[in-house]
Amino acid sequence: MLDEQAALREITAALEESGKLTGPVTMETHILQDLNFDSVGAIDFIMLLETRLDTIISMDRMAEIETVGDLVRVLVSDPSLAA
Amino acid sequence: MLSKFRALRDEHAAVAAAGRDPFGVSFDAVLSATEAVLGGRRILLLGTNNYLGLTFDPDCIEAAAAAVQDQGTGTTGSRIANGTYDGHAALEGRLAAFLKRRSAMVYTTGYQANLGALSTIAGKGDHLLLDADSHASIYDGARLGHAQVTRFRHNDPDDLRRRLRILSSQPGEKLIVAEGIYSMLGDTAPLREMVEVKREAGAWLLVDEAHSLGVLGESGRGLAEAEGVEGDVDFVVGTFSKSLGAIGGFLASDLDGFDALRLSARPYMFTASLPPAVIASVMQAIEVLEARPELRDRLRRNGQHLHEGLAAAGFALGAMPGPIISLAMPDRETAVMFWNGLLAEGVYSNLALGPATPGGKPLLRMSVSAALTPAQIDTAVNAITRTGYAMGLLSVPLAAE
Structure with a gap:
């Protein structure tokens, strides 16, 4: 499984790829408010991250995700992601 | 309790402040499949999904009128509690025959057909794979189950x-x-490739033909017929509220044990069944759909006419010519103004905003509708073009007519 730092690095890289990286990203960064995503953009970003990591974040888990930290926790608990 | 909707109310008020409320249009009268009266003015309807123009078909009206006289105004309950009228069962048989499927079940709306299908066919431990641009009823059905x-990406x-x-x-x-x-842009699913993927993975496939029933395929059975892959489609969902001109929905399949869904699909079980008049008009609309393939040809020609007219005017159009044509708007304000401008020109369209798009x-x-005349489409193209220039979306001024 990914560790927290690796997950954070992947999220940062995915944000850069989607053109949304405007400053440092922390566990407290709020995905909608701080990264200027609307709900549709946030889903597109999640899909981009899924493709990068070759994994799936199911829709019921998406409901848990508000901050980058929430997203990190979802990724680190994904058994399909090798460290 | 309702304070959480403040942001939504503010947003809606801002949209409505630019003119009419696009989400609360109230017609004085609907005159035909293509015209209505709004604010005392006759307007052209270019956003109805009334693909074959059957809402005023005399035979459908007559069938509905006879049914309401003979059987009353409503069923007052669900089929599992209040019983099935002979029309419900007859329509299911007629639909199955039309679709060349072993079984069909009728729902009270197309929305409920998707709720029932998605929430029930795939159970605990199963997986639903939804196109990212799926209709809200598909997402809601998935959430219910x-x-x-x-x-997956659209x-x-x-x-x-x-x-x-x-x-x-x-x-x-x-x-x-x-x-x-797909209802927003009018694009079709790459069904043949998806069938290949389905076969490789040993998965099942459900196709919602809501906007393609009566529209695509030689017999009007939809995209799966047009693409020659009906044998690989395990479940078909559709609606009566578009090409069939009424309301209701269905689920059809060739699979054994289909009737178990009647005892497990909550959106089927816990809602009143369709009233006799609707059943009768849908039954007749299927007859029309089968007997008058020229309506599909006319619909195709009308879609092409509007598409060519708008492309010639300089609009960038995404999907191939079809019954749905959408113009991408640069931002919400322009979209709202364009919609109002077009209505002022006498043409009613649909304003679609995120996240539904x-x-x-x-x-x-x-x-478009098969009921539109070429002259009406020319009128629409001119009105849309004038609005496009007025909004600065087309660069060269239109010559005075």
């Missing part, structure tokens, strides 16, 4: 394949869900 839900068989590969180690059946025609982008959505 207990299957694990995964989205119309992207490779992304679907990748996701099925990741899920292959997980137990449970996999049900892929696609739409014949692909990518959340605002759209001016139009749908």
Whole structure:
């Protein structure tokens, strides 16, 4: 499984790829408010991250995700992601 | 309690402040499949989904009138509690015959047909794979059920394949869900490629033909017929509220044990069944659909006419010519102003805003009907073009007519 730092690095890289990286990203960064995503953009970003990591974040888990930290926790608990 | 809707109310008020409220249009009268009266003015309807123009078909009206006289205004309950009228069963048999399927069940709305199908066919431990641009009824059906839900990129068989590969180690059946025609942009699913992916993965396939029934395929059975893949489609969902001109929905399949859904699909079980008049008019509309293939030809020609007219005027159009044509708007304000400007020109269209649209982008959505005359489409093209110039979306001024 990914560790927290690796997950954070992947999220940062995915944000850069989607053109949304405007400053440092922390566990407290709020995905909608701080990264200027609307709900549709946030889903597109999640899909981009899924493709990068070759994994799936199911829709019921998406409901848990508000901050980058929430997203990190979802990724680190994904058994399909090798460290 | 309702304070959480303040932001939504403010947003709606801002949209409505630019003119009429696009989400609260109230017609004085609807005159025909193509015209209505709004604010005392006659307007052309270019956003109805009334693809074959059957809402005023004299035979459908007569059938509905006879049914209401003979059988009353409503059923006052669900079929499992209040019983099935002979019309319900007859319509299911007629639909199954038309669709060349073993079984069909009728729902009270198309929305409920998707709720019932998605929430019930895929159960706990199964997987639903939804196109990211799926209609709200598909998402809501998925939420109502207990299957694990995964989205794949819109119309992207490779992304679907990748996701099925990741899920292959997980137990449970996999049900892929696609739409014949996507309602916002009018694009069709790449069904042949999706069928290949489905076969490779040993998955199941449900196609919602809501906007393609009566529209695509030689017999009007939808995209799966047009693409020659009906044998690989396990479940068909559709609606009576578009090409069939009434209301209601259906689920059809060739699978054994289909009738168990009547005892497990809550959106079928816990709602009143369709009234006799609706059943009768849908029954007659299927007759018309079968007997008058020229309506599909006219619809196709009308779609092409509008598409060519708008393309010639300089509008960038995404999807191939079809019954739905959407103009991408640069931003929400322009979209609202364009919609109002077009209405002032006497043409009613649909304003579609995010998150209901692909990518959340605002759209001016139009749908044609077989009932539109070429002259009406010319009128619409001119009105849309004038509005396009007035809004600065087309660069060269239109010559005075």
